[in-house]
Amino acid sequence: MDLSFVIFVEVLYGVASLVLISAGLAVVFGMMKVINLAHGEFMMMGGYATITAVGYGVNVFVAMLIIAPLVVGLIGLVVERLVIRHLYGRLIDTMLATWGLSLVFIGLATMIFGNTTTGISTPIPGFAFGGYQVNGYNFFIIIVSILLVITMYAILRGTRAGLIARGTMQHSDMASALGYSSDRIYMMTFFCGSALSGLAGAVLAPLVGLVPTSGGAYIAKAFITVIAGGPSLIAGLVSSATSFGLVSQFFTFTISPVIGEVALLIAAVILLRTMPKGITGRFFKGKL
Amino acid sequence: MSLNRRELIGGAAALSTAAMLPQAAMAADTIQLGSILDTSGIFDAYGKPMDQAMRLAVKEINDAGGLLGRQVKVAAYDTQSDMALYSQYAQQLTRQDQVDVVHGGILSASREAIRQTMRKTKTLYFYNVQYEGGVCDRNIFVTGVTPAQQVEVLVPYAMKKSGPKVHILAADYNYGQITARWIQKFVEENGGEVVATDFFPLDVADFGSTITKIQQTSPDLVFAPLVGGAHLSFFRQWSAAGMKDKIPLASTTMGVGNEHKVLTPEEGNGIMVAYNYSQELGTPANIAFKAKWQAEYGDTTAIHELAVSTYQGIMLWAEGVRKAGSIERDAVVDALETGVSIEGPAGKVTIDPQTHHATVDVHIMEFESQGMTVIETLPQRAPIDTQAVCNLQANPDDNTQYEIEI
Structure with missing residues (x-):
């Protein structure tokens, strides 16, 4: 019983971290x-923003939930104005440009923070459940992901800004x-992303050792x-994170963490072979 | 004036020979020491202090009048944490600079990338890094500790403090695989049992499920030869789950690159390790070494195991040269094979003639407030893992890295 609860929490955590990474x-x-x-470098910068802010004595939750998103959002804004906005609709070119950007960010982070591993410790203590110790921080990640999904849904579905953003993404000429x-709507959306x-990156920072190449x-x-x-x-985000989270955690527990990662990739190959347009190309059609 | 191809090539050859002359003449006055290290890129936390240690050692030798009355000159190349650059710079060091000795290489991959070039060009090579053991080659000297030297002393100590059931978590490449086998061997020899062994690729950073699994096997001790920044997450998540005070941890890698200074005291305190060097060693040799480092670089926090190995490696080579009275490779090798030893910052280091590895003092230590407190010193541990497979006295032509079977 205790074990099944602990495994249940681990699976939820696996799904939640995928949602968080991919949102x-x-x-x-x-x-x-x-x-x-x-994208990975944006996350890395979120981590560094948190660690730096905590170093200046800011409360760790304020640093993670407010400062890091703002800092990285502003960096995103600058990037969008300088680079991305010239490349909308040019898929391959954005790929090349953002890959270059990722190298620049890694280089800058190395210059500023150095190449050694840094980190902060988790702000929430672990607790015992039956005979098992559970990492209390896992619950925090699960809660943040759930709130994140609900907020995204509420904004896109319930607010005028969300409606306009969705409309612009579908038919930008019609919106204009x-x-x-x-132009401005794209800018704001990139900021949010x-x-x-x-x-x-900020929320995951206490769990990992951070280096510029993280x-x-x-x-x-x-x-x-x-x-x-x-x-x-x-x-799409929730359904695919759930499928992959379940598959990878199942194999992680029954065999080993390496097989868990392998299973995730194999599941992705099978999924895309059978559903080339993704899960929501077949199920939940027309949903947000 | 018309110039045909043959004349042009002849002229160019003559010119370039002339250009090289002064260089060759200069080389005779000084002894050339080649250094090849990653002082930038992802391994620079290892490489930078090693480079500083190398320069400190050379400066010390030169200030004392040099070797055989000649000054030692350094030719150093930064391989930028890129394995491809190792073979390129190895060619440059051996063929263009024609150095008398090469010190360097950090990862095992980098050592294997240049070892054969050194052997072919008959350039003496020193690899000054803790590694998985088993290299058997008369042209190379290895001054870092090998798994058996650490594990042999650490396992009984850690088991005595905790209990007989051990769970091993190791990095999934040759170092981790081989070290895990050594841990298993010594656990069994000490009457214990390995309840499970898990291997992790170097980029795994999520250990949540592993921590649950460890609780299922409920060991008395977790042995974790994990490597690199991503694996550092394990120690952090272990402490976050509140496991740190329930099951003790031991490691053969944690702290080599000063990782214990990254963990907070709450996360790190109590982790058991065994190395050749600790900054907290109170010996006069170490205090003097740290004072010299302080005078040269101003800050001693960066000194780590590999830097001290590099320093000791260069001092051993210098001792060999003095003893041989020559910088000729074979003469120096013969001199070193007599069992040359020096007093380094980490204690006495002696060349083992049979394997060209080093017999060193090993210290059992525990992390305490981001430092390594020495609990017990075990003097002069021989590299028994490599000795089991390698005998250069009987087989001087051997040129293999043995995988140790247990």
Whole structure:
């Protein structure tokens, strides 16, 4: 009983961290069709923003949930104005440009923070459940992901800004014909996407040792999750994160963490072979 | 004036020979020491202090009048944490600079990338890094500790403090695989049992499920030869789950690159390790070494195991040269094979003639407030893992890295 609860928490945590890692990319790639290869580096910068802020004596939760998303969002804004906005609709070119950006960010982070591993300790203590110790921070990540999904849904579905953003992504000429500046809307959406990546990097920072090249560890998982999710933003994100989280945690527990990672990749190959348009290309059609 | 191809090539050859002349003449006055290290890129936390230690050692030798009355000159190349550059710079060091000795290489991959070039060009090579053991080659000297030297002393100590059931978590490449086998061997020899062994690729950073699994096997001790920044997450998540005070940890890698200064005291305190060097060693040799480092670089926090190995490696080579009275490779090798030893910052270091590895003092230590407190010193441990497979006295032509079978 205790064990099944602990495993249940671990599976939830696996799903939640996939949602968190992929949310920013889902906005930037899923909505805006910008292949952001610097997504991992946005996360890395979120981590560094948190650690730096905590170093200056800021409360760790303020640093993670407010400062890091803002900082990374602003960096995203600058990047969008200088580079990305010239490349909308040019898929391959954005790929090349953002890959270059990722190298620049790694270089800058190395210059500023050095190449040694840094980190902060987790702000929430572990606790005992039956005969097992559970990492209390896992619950925090699960809660943040759930709130994140709910907020994204509420904004996109319930607010006028969300409606305009979705409309612009679908038909930017129509949106501009109706008097909305698509340029500005793209800018704001990119800001939100970057901020989400920064948030993910910040929330995961206490669990890892951070180096400037840390971003590389996330990028593949994020792309797999978003692409397998398919055209619907939130339904796709949640459904694919759940499938992959379940598969990888199942194999991690029954065999080993390495097989868990392998299983995730194999599941992605099978999924994309049977559903080339992603999960939401077949199920949950027309959902947000 | 018309110039045909043959004349042009002849002229160019003559010119370039002339250009090289002064260089060759200069080389005779000084002894050339080649250094090849990653002082930038992802391994620079290892490489930079090693480079500083190398320069400190050379400066010391030169200030004392040099070797055989000649000054030692350094030719150093930064391989930028890129394995491809190792073979390129090795060619440059051996063929163009024609150095008398090469010190360097950090990862095992980098050592294997240049070892054969050194052997072919008959350039004496020193590899001054803790590694998985088993290299058997008369042209190379290895001054770092090998797994058996650490594990042999660490396992009984850690088991005595905790209990007989051990769970091993190791990095998934040759170092981790081989070290895990050594841990298993010594655990069994000490009457214990390995309840499980897990291997992790170097980029795994999420150990949540592993921590749950460890609780299922409920060992008395976790042995973790994990490597690199991503694996550092394990120690952090272990402490976050509140496991740190329940099951003790021991490691053969944690702290080699000063990782214990990254963990907070709450995360790190109590982790058991065994190395050749600790900054906290109170010996006069270490205090003097740190004072010299302080005078040269201003800050001693960067000194680590590999830097001290590099320093000791260069001092051993210098001792060999003095003893041989020559910088000729074979003469120096013969001199070193007589069992040359020096007093380094980490204690006495002696060349083992049979394997060209080093017999060193090993210290059992525990992390305490981001330092390594020495608990027990075990003097003069021989590299028994490599000795089991390698005998250069009987087989001087051997040129293999043995995988140790247990």
